[in-house]
Amino acid sequence: MAGVIESLGDGLHRIRLPLPWKGLDHAWSYALEGEPGWTLVDAGLGTAENLAAWRQALAALGDPPIARLVISHYHTDHIGGSRDLAALTGADVLMSPTDATQARHWHDPDAVAASRRHQEQHGCPPEVVEAVFDAWAELVTNVHPAAPTRLIDDGDVLVAAGETWRVVSVPGHADGQIALFGTRSRRLLVADAMLDRIAPFVGVHPVSRPDPLGDQFATLDRLCRLGAEVAHAGHFEPIADIGARAAEIRAHHAERLAAQRSALAAGSADAYTVSVRITGDRLGPNARRIAVVETLAHLVHLERRGEISQRVEAGGRVVFSL
Numbered sequence: 306m307a308g309v310i311e312s313l314g315d316g317l318h319r320i321r322l323p324l325p326w327k328g329l330d331h332a333w334s335y336a337l338e339g340e341p342g343w344t345l346v347d348a349g350l351g352t353a354e355n356l357a358a359w360r361q362a363l364a365a366l367g368d369p370p371i372a373r374l375v376i377s378h379y380h381t382d383h384i385g386g387s388r389d390l391a392a393l394t395g396a397d398v399l400m401s402p403t404d405a406t407q408a409r410h411w412h413d414p415d416a417v418a419a420s421r422r423h424q425e426q427h428g429c430p431p432e433v434v435e436a437v438f439d440a441w442a443e444l445v446t447n448v449h450p451a452a453p454t455r456l457i458d459d460g461d462v463l464v465a466a467g468e469t470w471r472v473v474s475v476p477g478h479a480d481g482q483i484a485l486f487g488t489r490s491r492r493l494l495v496a497d498a499m500l501d502r503i504a505p506f507v508g509v510h511p512v513s514r515p516d517p518l519g520d521q522f523a524t525l526d527r528l529c530r531l532g533a534e535v536a537h538a539g540h541f542e543p544i545a546d547i548g549a550r551a552a553e554i555r556a557h558h559a560e561r562l563a564a565q566r567s568a569l570a571a572g573s574a575d576a577y578t579v580s581v582r583i584t585g586d587r588l589g590p591n592a593r594r595i596a597v598v599e600t601l602a603h604l605v606h607l608e609r610r611g612e613i614s615q616r617v618e619a620g621g622r623v624v625f626s627l
């Protein structure tokens with residue numbers, strides 16, 4: 306496992322953590338040097354391989370004292386190993402209040418029932434609804450979230466790697482996602498608010514802010530205004546031209562919004578049916594479950610823009626119309 310860490314210069318190191326997923330085999334965490342202790346950003350998924358990568362990375366860094374672990378957002382590949390890593394290092398665990406609540410929600414057994422009901426309301430057939438169980442099984446096995454010891458949010462500051470890092474709220478991909486902006490070097494640790502190769506996933510879950518895609522658009526605007534010189538993300542390569550990448554992600558969503566309007570031109574439909582009209586019926590149950598919550602994020606955004614409407618049928622099914 307050579308090359309698990311890489312120095313990015315000026316007190317910042319990037320750590321490659323393994324993900325056992327088709328199509329996404331790594332997550333990046335970051336280590337910032339500091340006195341009296343270093344700062345880590347994100348923990349990876351809570352697998353044995355992830356913990357082994359951390360042991361190797363910390364040894365390669367000279368086993369520095371770790372003062373704190375910042376969790377950028379509550380998703381499994383960022384928070385999953387946080388309890389193990391906090392136990393290994395004795396670090397304080399910092400996250401936003403919103404995502405501290407989200408992390409608790411997703412580990413509550415009631416969340417399974419809420420997700421199943423959510424999928425049913427949006428028209429999913431039984432095999433897709435059942436896929437929620439598989440996702441839950443992965444969640445309980447590989448996700449061990451640490452309880453935060455300190456809550457941080459927009460405008461808070463941390464000192465690390467010889468400069469002040471401002472906490473920037475960047476909701477959309479996750480409701481309570483935060484980024485860190487180095488005020489001297491103008492480096493941005495952007496987590497999954499902006500990614501190089503894919504548009505960050507945006508979905509509507511049983512417990513979500515009302516318009517996550519609207520949040521994502523506002524976040525892209527905000528990231529452009531920060532004046533960062535480079536964005537280091539949770540996956541893929543660093544982003545040098547933040548304005549250009551933001552434009553590409555906006556264009557991707559504009560295309561998706563147009564496709565959904567066209568899909569609804571064929572007649573009123575629930576989110577599942579719209580998703581099938583756009584992607585065909587070739588997705589497996591778990592991929593479909595994810596496609597439906599992503600479709601829903603676009604539908605809800607069109608509704609908030611006044612371009613489509615939604616009604617709830619007597620049985621609870623939610624139907625969208627042009």
Ligand SMILES: [Zn+2]
Pocket residue numbers: 332380382383497539540
């Ligand atoms: Zn991620």
